[in-house]
Amino acid sequence: MSQALHRPRIRPGRIVVWTLLMLGGIVMIMPFAYMISTSLKTPEQVYDLRLIPVRPTLKNYAALLADARFLDWFVNSLVTSTLVTVSVLFFDSLVGYTLAKYRFRGRGVVFIAILSTLMIPTEMLVIPWYLMSASLGWLDTYWGIMFPGLITGFGVFMMRQFFMTVPDELIDAARIDGLSEFRIWWEIAMPLVTPALSALAIFTFLGNWTAFLWPLIATSESTLFTVPVGLSSFASENLTRWEMVMTGAAVSTIPTLIVFILFQKYIIRGVVLSGLKG
């Protein structure tokens, strides 16, 4: 931010600009404010659109959590998103490292082939994935929800960029010390790219947590829904009970908001890294 000190500045309007930006920011979070506010209201109060509820109540949350389905959806999302993230971190960095640090015939072809998968929209693949899952019995299983995302072309590309910055001398020195190739990657190279790994981890987790289209297709048993799919079905069956819909929306959004508040710095940096380098 020290750079901003030297920037040309619109001097007369500075306070006006600041105020407008702040107002815009407040408008941006209004949907959350209203979502939380309505989730704290009784059905009669829903028509009272004041932002601060007159007599806030947690009854809706109690009612929602008494509905066992929500817990299922949370567990499903938590397990699948976590496992996919672990797999992505492991495989994407292994492949990225291999493509960055090994010289072998076919390296270019492998790299271009993996990059080319970024051009193929998921929508084109979901139907073959569905047919594959149906014939192999993967529908309505965790594996079925997870398998398409276990390794990603984007992550491979991003990790390759970062492993390129690891000096070859370090790897050669480890070889001379007699470390196995696997341990060189895991113990020498991996710790050097932790910023990239944490950005990739957060994005993979959030991306899977909020994913809708594939989990919607891959599951039909409500006990196997992920949070977004569950919320979608819950909301459409409670269309007249907006305070319950808002409570469901709040419960499904709070985890992502917490992740954001905790990791704000990494997330912003991750967007920049993935945006400008990927």
Added chain:
Amino acid sequence: MRAIDSLTIHQKQALWAWVFLAVPIVFFVVVRFYPTLDSAWISLTNWSLFREPKFIGFANYRKMFADPVFWKVFANTFKYLALGLPISLLISFTVAYFLDRVRVMHGLIRGLYFVPYLTTAVAMAWVWRWFYEPVPIGLFNDVLSSLGLPQQPFLRSVDQALPSVLAPAIWAGLGFQVIIFLAGLRAIPETYYEAARIDGVGSWTILREITLPLLRPTLLFLIVISSIGFLRIFDQVYNMTVDGQGGPLNATRPLVLNIYNSAFVDYDMGYATAQTMVLFLVLLVITVVQLRLLRSS
């Protein structure tokens, strides 16, 4: 001696590389490349899921081009792009341009704009759907009527529904665009601005002559990424329209929702994949054209 040594090291390296790549290569072949070819093949079949696929040549494509719903959906998809892209880029650039100069509570303000990007599109679609309800439930109509303005049908109107569905999509993406613009602005060397100020150039000219031209890579990236996003809109439409049908009268139905319906409501896998081929081609053409246009100019 050394030549032989280095040769074995190379061979050893190559061996390790293929060991490390073995599982991922199998994965990419099975989960990415095979399904890509498979969907091209499925699009040439009549496959209702319950019967064996039957090869029917280009019949799905002929059916598609003769289907008025497909053309409606195709037009809708481009409406999302044509409205969403310029509006979102204009707002996010304006915010980033001024936010770049703000020091007091810079992080907080940036956070306020960014939070929507990280939320579940499904949850936010329902919040916005509630906003659009008529009085006495909906917030927007409540504000309108308290200002003495007539109520608006929003999601119930064939004309207003599409922009109403688009609004939360634009809203959710602004934070990402702002962050990328901010990073682009920070990357412009300070010396350009200093030189311009010494020459006594006004801030409007600086914006037009220095900032915008130097932001071209950032702009290019955002245009491509955001276009792809708007052309693939689905979550909002599915959750904001009655029964996820993209109504009223298909007024909001985008291509991805039509694909979903063909495949998982009508179980017409061939027809659905034929439409995915169109989506793929559109994304490819748009990306290539945008990269060409922006690189050459």
